[in-house]
Amino acid sequence: MSENVQGTFVSEKISKIRWKHEDFEDATNFITGSWDDPVNKVTHWTFQMNDDGESYPAVVSSYAILGDVTEIKFILKDFFVISTSIGTVRLLQIHENPYSQFKEHMSWEFIHKFDNTNDYASCTGLSTFEQDIVSVGEDGRINLLTAGQKQPVRSINDADSCSMYCIDFLRHNEILTGNLRGHMKVWDLRNDQDLPATTFMLSDQSKTEATSIAHHPTQRHIVVAGGGDGSLTVWDLRHNTYPMSQLNAHAKAVSEILFHPDRPENLFTCSASGELWHWNNTQHSKLSLDPTNTHWLNTIGTNGKVNVTSLCSAMHKPINSIDIDRSTLLFGCDNEAIYVVRNITV
Template sequence: MTSEQNAQGTFVSEKISKIRWQHEPFSETKTFLTGSWDNPYNKITYWTFQTNEDDESYPVVVTSFSVCGDVTELQFISKDFFVASSSEGTVKILQIQSDPYSQFKEHITWKNIHRFSTEETAPCTAFSTFEQDIVSVGEDGRINLLTAQQKEVVRTIDNADSCSLCSVDFLRHNEILTGNNRGHMKIWDLRNDQQKPVSFMLSDQTTMMPILTG
């Protein structure tokens, strides 16, 4: 960064949990999303940059969307569509519309898909996307496979872990990697009908151990 470049900011009276840039093919992006947490009322906010009289750029709010619970993750699946999860165990697909003015449109809501055995809602701690497919994990140790093409949950793996799952990622279209809060990682083959991972490892191990499913 040269001495002529300055960082610009805007004060926000809320705690920010996530920030994601909007995809802008073939051009420099100037818009992004933020999600808040631990506030009386949380929200997803859409931002853009404006330039003042001194030719300085600074972020300004375009529109916002109220969320029950904390925003735990945000990810774009296309230029205008993104996925959001919350501590209330819910996952949503929303669209950023610009006609006639910028606003959020809710397309699909998978409500309370993470919940404890007591039926209390469990936080959705993370999710990952692969094109139109979404896989979510939560404090209930459950894995949910979703798709932007239908409102029903495609598949649920109950009791995928005995403790909270805190991360998930697609390795390829049919395989995912999950991690729990004890440092255990598991690989799951989504083509497999069994409710068991194909391999697992500890955080201090360098080789995977296959799961024998006789």
């Protein structure tokens, strides 16, 4: 393993990992969520120095959660929402005294459930836009929430006939969902009819589920989606819903896709095959004189000029989650460890 990669055994499978971003400073704190334990945890971490002068992750506090943690998203500097496999979404705050437990501000209990049996359904995806929150689940339901209101603002109960796995806010009134069958649906939340504005397929080559979605930080119409077969697909949603690029990427399902927030010519992906890749398009973008050039659209592909680098040796377990702050990337794995990758060239 690269000398830039540091692993820490944490005795729990990590489903999600997220930096707590600081104002104009390198982040030093992060949050993880676990899965596959009878009682799971959301844990607050910071970095401490050991006797050898090395920085390593140390637990600040933890919070018990029923069900698996399926997503973590910050909505403000100290406020974040989590979703769980028992269909619940919670709004938590990092306490002013960091060594105190998180403060729970809101809980939307069992907002995903199967109507025919009334059993809970997993909340499989979560996205945020400022203080608005939208969730999807195995029940095919979409819930629109807001941080200051106990009841959902809106629920689209029959949004899909099968499980939805991922969701992304494209803009304040528009979301994109992906489901078990690979159907991608754009929803206009201003429309009071519970019907998608547009439906298209993740892949025209093979039938596979959509497992992850990410939009370009400054050009939100550029969307990259990952499939259960390890594929990556790129769209420019301004023009049409036919993919601009499709390629076979990872050996197994894409767990997460992440654009670098400040240098979006850098894309990061991880997968259930234990792979962590850095897609760097810096050289191509520097050659472009057009600041709106959507270079990701035509260079992610078999003939593209994107440099793809593996950031660590392949794990023997799935890598479930990634997050980056400047040149430091975090990732969580099913081998019950968290990893820090430092000095990434972006």
